[in-house]
Amino acid sequence: MTAALALVVSACGGGGGGKKSSAGNAEAPASQFNAGVTQIVNPSDKVGGTLHMGMPGDFDSVDPGDMYYGYAWNFARLYTRALTMFKPVPGEEGLQLVGDLAEDLGKSSDGGKTWTYKLRKGVKFEDGTPVTSKDVKYGVARSLDKEVLPSGPTYFNDWLDVGSYTGPYKMKGKLDDLKAIETPDDQTIVFHLKKAYGGFDYFAMLPQTAPVPEAKDTGSKYKEHPVATGPYMFKAHELGKRIELVKNPNWDPATDPNRKQLNDSVEVLLGQNEDDLDQRLLSGKIDVKVNSTGVAANARKTVLTEDKRKQYSDSAPIDRTWFTNLNSDVPPLDNIHCRKAVLYAADRSAIQGVYGGPEAGGDIALSLMPAKMTGYQKIDPYGVEATPTGNVDKAREELKACGQPNGFSTTISFRNERSAEKQTAEALQQSLARVGIKLEVKGFPQGDYFKLYAGKPDFAKKNGLGLMVYGWGADYPEGFGFFQQIVDSRVIRSAGNTNLGVKDPEIDKLIDQAAGEQDATKRNAIWAQVDAKVMDDAFILPYVWAHGLFYRPPTLKNVFVSQNWGMYEFLTLSTQ
């Protein structure tokens, strides 16, 4: 009974709270909604002060060799320098890679199988030791050991010609056994790939290529104090609670054209209550929220409905599509016409509402590839733009062609903890019922969704999971970083899949072609073809190209949305 009472009381309290706090900030400078998407808001060169960051959860890790979240990669560049980086500028220019630790982008030879980088001279670790190419090699080598550092991407494991090398923890002192990376001198590093890949500069952008001094490496404990090469270094790291960064005295701006050192210190509060954090962000006590989607549902209303607030917010497109996989293992979805019926009948605008509407949730997706990605070409094979609520007549035609004119029954799975996915399943249940497709809605725990349920083909087949609610964000804004993990049929394993059933040898062929293509324009054209082919096959029902709704307190300086990260660029932020 007390629990119920408390909820009732908090409901009343919460309802009133948001409105009262909006009276403040009368003197704050005026701004415009979405100003940060295209330009730098509040440019300033003044130094000093502390940048306060706050986070609802924790980073997967702050160890550059052990992170996979975009906000972690964004944050890592405050204290580490990888070989290349995205230019920290607003607009499309922000999608360009430039040299960071390396003087320039990589030089490829051997048809794209060998990549050479020249390191800048004069870069030092926080203790003053000069950075050499061996430290970079060691950084990549340690990230290969997924038992010690499990979180990062596996691109280097998959693409480098590593042979029998298993990482410096199991093979201590045998770094020379890793023949795939050569360090002919202290300033040069050479990568040898198994297959040609034209986009290797994107791999070189991963924080895994940040130098790590072997003597200071403590394996899984390295995250307590990663050794800095960037403008800031760790002063304190209370795990799960708080991180404090201070100026790195050994960072030399002459070696780093892309960064500044405006803040005296940076503080990150971890594990904050999300609603509470949003309130502190709105009142300016926190300067920036560290997450990938911006303010949560409760603060959204305040931000979107009050002009005083809205002017300080940005609705930024993210490289992420929310979609549902159609499982061809489950009849009658083995028939392409039945799958197409689902794609026609779905009400995408209802699902857009579920994810938070056009500004906080995202745009209605016309195809799988997010529109803001490099190389996107507009296609709309299911006429979604004209009929976002679904095309019932076309759906019935496809059902007839499939031999199920009265519809059929199947199960739709979703992740229990994700309220938007649950409502997506319910929305599909409603809209598909219009053509007689009956869905049974079934939730699974998010932690095991891929290991035991939707990502385990045997289970999905046996339990008749015809539809599986899902979503995917690109590792970097280029076709390979988005598509490969979700549409390449050769990555399908017995469990723990990221590809929930897209199986088409032609798509696999296109992926290989694109990866090997050295010319960026041609490569992008192939990714557009992959997008079109996936839509034709009707293995995936995309509905929302995600947006994040981000809030920048009026006191925050040098703010803009990075097109690459799909959130504020952390590197430039300051408060003075």
Next chain:
Amino acid sequence: MTAPLDVPGSAVEAGPETVLEGAGATAIRGRSLGQIAWMRLRRDRVAMIGGIVILLLILAAIFAPLLVSWLGHPPAEWHRDKVDPSIGSPIGTFGGMSWDYLFGVEPTTGRDLFSRILYGARISLLIAFLATLLCVVLGTVLGMIAGFFGGWIDTVISRLMDIFLAFPLLVFALALGGVIPDKAFGLSGDTLRISLLVFIIGFFNWPYIGRIIRGQTLSLREREFVDAARSLGARNHVVLFKEILPNLLAPILVYSTLLIPSNILFEAALSFLGVGVRPPTPTWGGMLAEAVHNYDVAPNFMLFPGLAIFITVLAFNLLGDGLRDAFDPKAR
């Protein structure tokens, strides 16, 4: 709290039958324990209000489809025109409350909150009643056996109770909720999940009532009327069910009434945590879990399920307290 009345003169030892109260020239009609309790209960206005509320709730739950067809909309039907497309909050004041939507609408989906609360009552009450029934039956039978036979039987059952009481029920229920298959024991879908919830709640809560029944039986079996029955040649099962059980009815009734609200809360907690029936079937706990993300946008979405749980639990508690007082001879 003890069932047999110890008031001198009103020798209502064996419950149902009526005996004379006092021996005057004018014979005064004796009253059974039930009659006395009912008389006292009727004078307890708080308990009566609780009882009426419960009655109304049960009627509302039973006739939910009818009420919804008159006053609402189907509980799973989306009304996207009732929510603001840009932020998903209900259009209109107080979460879109109107004559058409009595309690307003759910954010994002625009589903009728009134219908969902009513249908939610069905699930909550059904699970709570069935689970309580299971609890009471198990607790009474095992408690009586333990108390009546004593010896090693008592030891075994009592230790079993200790084990059950030490069981981390919530954790177990959460774990089980994740692995429930689609079909099992000849049941499927919501029927299976409801049965399973009833089983989990009922099966693991019986020791609470079992202990009370055991204690009562222990004292009852030493009473004269039991000896009398035995001397007339009654067998164990006759003594148990004809002599002892009727005297246990009062505590059983009181504890069931108090157990129901705790089961409602437990069911709400499970639904809140995502175990329980599948969407789109509404539950109060599940609605509260959704509302947590929306309390700023639509406070009524949190208010109504919260109120529903609050009122139901309060009503049962008031009635239970009233019943306890009514059956307690020491209370005035």
